[in-house]
Amino acid sequence: MTSTQAGPWRQIGWRNLGRHPKRTAITAIGLGVGYFAVVFLVGWSSGLMAQMVENGTGLVSGQIEIHDTDYRPDRSLYDTIGGREGADISAIIRTIASDPAVVAAAPRLYAGGLISSGNSTSAGMLMGIDPSLELDLTRFLDDLVEGRIVEPGRNELLVGDELARQLGAGVGDEVVLVAPGADGSMGNDLFTIAGIFHSGLAFIDSRYGVLPLDTLQTLIVMDTGRIHEVAVSTADPWIATEAAGRLTAALGPMDLDIEVAPWTELRPEMVEYVALGESFYFLIIAIVFGIAMFGVANTMLMGTYERRREFAVMLALGTSPRHIVLTVVYEAIALGAVSLVAGFVVTLPVMVWWHNAPPDLGWLYGEVTVMGALIRPSLRVEYDVAVWIWSSVALLLTALLAALYPAARAARVPPADALSGL
Amino acid sequence: MRIGSACRSKVLMVLMVLGVGWPAQAQTAEEIIERVDRLLRGDSSHGVTRMQVVTEHWEREMTLELWSLGTDHSLVRLLAPAKEAGTATLMADDDIWNYLPKVDRTIKVPASMMGGSWMGSHFTNDDLVKESQLIEDYDVEMIFDGEHDGVGVWEFRLTPKPEAAVVWGYVDYQVRKDDYMPLWARYFDEDERLSRTTEFSDFRNLGGRIVPAVMNMRPADKPNERTTMIYDEIEFDIDIDASFFSLQSLKRRR
Numbered sequence A: 001m002t003s004t005q006a007g008p009w010r011q012i013g014w015r016n017l018g019r020h021p022k023r024t025a026i027t028a029i030g031l032g033v034g035y036f037a038v039v040f041l042v043g044w045s046s047g048l049m050a051q052m053v054e055n056g057t058g059l060v061s062g063q064i065e066i067h068d069t070d071y072r073p074d075r076s077l078y079d080t081i082g083g084r085e086g087a088d089i090s091a092i093i094r095t096i097a098s099d100p101a102v103v104a105a106a107p108r109l110y111a112g113g114l115i116s117s118g119n120s121t122s123a124g125m126l127m128g129i130d131p132s133l134e135l136d137l138t139r140f141l142d143d144l145v146e147g148r149i150v151e152p153g154r155n156e157l158l159v160g161d162e163l164a165r166q167l168g169a170g171v172g173d174e175v176v177l178v179a180p181g182a183d184g185s186m187g188n189d190l191f192t193i194a195g196i197f198h199s200g201l202a203f204i205d206s207r208y209g210v211l212p213l214d215t216l217q218t219l220i221v222m223d224t225g226r227i228h229e230v231a232v233s234t235a236d237p238w239i240a241t242e243a244a245g246r247l248t249a250a251l252g253p254m255d256l257d258i259e260v261a262p263w264t265e266l267r268p269e270m271v272e273y274v275a276l277g278e279s280f281y282f283l284i285i286a287i288v289f290g291i292a293m294f295g296v297a298n299t300m301l302m303g304t305y306e307r308r309r310e311f312a313v314m315l316a317l318g319t320s321p322r323h324i325v326l327t328v329v330y331e332a333i334a335l336g337a338v339s340l341v342a343g344f345v346v347t348l349p350v351m352v353w354w355h356n357a358p359p360d361l362g363w364l365y366g367e368v369t370v371m372g373a374l375i376r377p378s379l380r381v382e383y384d385v386a387v388w389i390w391s392s393v394a395l396l397l398t399a400l401l402a403a404l405y406p407a408a409r410a411a412r413v414p415p416a417d418a419l420s421g422l
Numbered sequence B: 001m002r003i004g005s006a007c008r009s010k011v012l013m014v015l016m017v018l019g020v021g022w023p024a025q026a027q028t029a030e031e032i033i034e035r036v037d038r039l040l041r042g043d044s045s046h047g048v049t050r051m052q053v054v055t056e057h058w059e060r061e062m063t064l065e066l067w068s069l070g071t072d073h074s075l076v077r078l079l080a081p082a083k084e085a086g087t088a089t090l091m092a093d094d095d096i097w098n099y100l101p102k103v104d105r106t107i108k109v110p111a112s113m114m115g116g117s118w119m120g121s122h123f124t125n126d127d128l129v130k131e132s133q134l135i136e137d138y139d140v141e142m143i144f145d146g147e148h149d150g151v152g153v154w155e156f157r158l159t160p161k162p163e164a165a166v167v168w169g170y171v172d173y174q175v176r177k178d179d180y181m182p183l184w185a186r187y188f189d190e191d192e193r194l195s196r197t198t199e200f201s202d203f204r205n206l207g208g209r210i211v212p213a214v215m216n217m218r219p220a221d222k223p224n225e226r227t228t229m230i231y232d233e234i235e236f237d238i239d240i241d242a243s244f245f246s247l248q249s250l251k252r253r254r
Helices: A003-019 A021-058 A089-097 A131-137 A161-167 A213-219 A237-254 A268-306 A308-316 A321-356 A385-411 A415-419 B002-018 B029-041 B125-129 B247-251
Strands: A064-068 A102-117 A120-129 A156-160 A174-180 A186-197 A208-212 A229-234 A258-262 A368-370 A373-375 B044-054 B059-069 B073-080 B088-092 B095-100 B105-108 B138-148 B151-160 B170-176 B182-188 B194-206 B209-219 B226-236
Touching (some): A003 A321, A021 A237, A021 A268, A021 A321, A064 A237, A089 A102, A089 A237, A102 A131, A102 A213, A102 B105, A120 A161, A120 A213, A131 A229, A156 A174, A161 A186, A174 B105, A186 B095, A237 A258, A268 A308, A308 A321, A308 A385, A308 A415, A321 A385, B029 B151, B029 B182, B029 B209, B095 B125, B105 B247, B194 B226
Parallel strands (some): A120 A208
Antiparallel strands (some): A064 A229, A102 A120, A102 A174, A102 A229, A156 A208, A368 A373, B044 B059, B073 B088, B088 B095, B095 B105, B138 B151, B151 B170, B170 B182, B194 B209
8 A cells, every 4th residue: 555545545534524513523522521521530639649648748747757766656755866865956957958859857856745724634745846947847837726836945835726625725825734754754834825726637636735845855854955856848749758868878977876767658558549549540541431432433333324325335436445444443533633632722721720729619528638638628630741641542542442343334335235225 | 058159259269369260271262362452451541652663764763652541542642852742643533633733733634644654653543543442343263272482372363353444354363371461463464464563572560560561563565664662651540531532632732
């Protein structure tokens, strides 16, 4: 077959689209909507996953956590970074902050204790922070429900809104903190509630008391160089693993016996959840285009059946059945291409719009906590180039596969019978 | 008739005084355990004890003054170290309050913290309030009667009664035959694993009775840790009633 002979079949296929413009348009819209559905569903799902990962790692914990190697999973009060002697915290923070992927790093100290106000007492988790560094890192203290952030050196405390409710205490009220000290004593002191936060995560809002690092160290009789954790945030959750590797190397010379764990290691269930979500993307593509395929097949079957006489004439004039198949297949591919363009033209602006300004879905459902991460009700979508490409391929394949059977039927039209009106 | 009866009583008394009348074996296991239990508690008591706590991370010794009435009321006040003197714990029925002199506040221990350590020791808050008469909560069975290292001892297995609020799977006690002194108690969890061991020693006359003056408790999972109670003074059956165990007493400083 020469190239000049290849031409006409393609043209015939293309021109056939114009015979029933309305039918072509409806089928193309069907395929285009399918394309939009796939790209949108996958984009929305990615958006939920991204939100889960961002909130799961950015709201409180940070994308990377550095601990003493013995700290996890028991989280013992005594397993501080650098052991009993502690470490030069500011040097550690400086080293970490010099990594290009790192946005912020902050030291933390934890202690279990009692928070008591009047006749109400709750068991809580006390978290000692460096207020200025912490604000760069986490988001849950950014917008306090009430009051202000704690100041270093003062007996001040931030509590979650649920804990404040349980204690019946508000900003300005005095509470007693009791925590077992590192020397076996029972540390206790009076604190003033400086502010109330709402993270949206029930276990944080109902249990956490946040206070200045140095004040907590005094309460539980710990030296100033002793902390449990350095939390680190990276520009993008997905570069955390790489950055953790670099930080391990950078902190190596300090000889601290620490582990630098990215969230993918700290929260493997979250990684698995994302992988599970991604495995569904192909299922979505298969289902949506599987349905679309029958629509296209129906159109093509109708189109070829109407043209039985035409195919009979072509065959009678010496066109080979292979070329009949080609004209039908080319028609389907042309239809697919038109649909793809139409789908793309509709999908792109919508995705850009919803990515940048996600519509609020608060009227449909409330805040959801998945894997300990807060997800807000919105139509936030993510782009995923691979999915766009796969959907395009799937659309063209759908059109092609849907055309095979009608094309085979067309090629097997018996010329004499068809022309004689049978 | 009257005379005969009086004679028999007298003979009985003489026999008892001579210590020949009632072979120990004639006592039931329950009776022995009840005797041991009462020995350690009395109806009421007041004493001063030192509590040494040794953990992997620190060691400390506290001096405590304590009062108790039955199994439901007790009050403990820290006398030393000076920094924490005045810190006190009141146990009344199933509740615990701690008084903190530094902040002058009384805090009721919430239910969720009852499993937590009491004053840094290896005792939990629950250990203190769940204390009850052994024979009320346990079925007692003698599992050994013979000699260990030349000393005649009984061993008993105390299995919680179905309705008893007890965390243990069972508790084994060893009791010395000649003076009914407990030698050790071993606490097993519900999977029959040893959870803690309490050893009694230094049997001395305190408050008019022979009691073990030293009680040493070791958790099975941390063999190098212990909490030791050393009684320096104790008096039993003192004149005290339930009204003493109040939040006002808790705050009172010496």
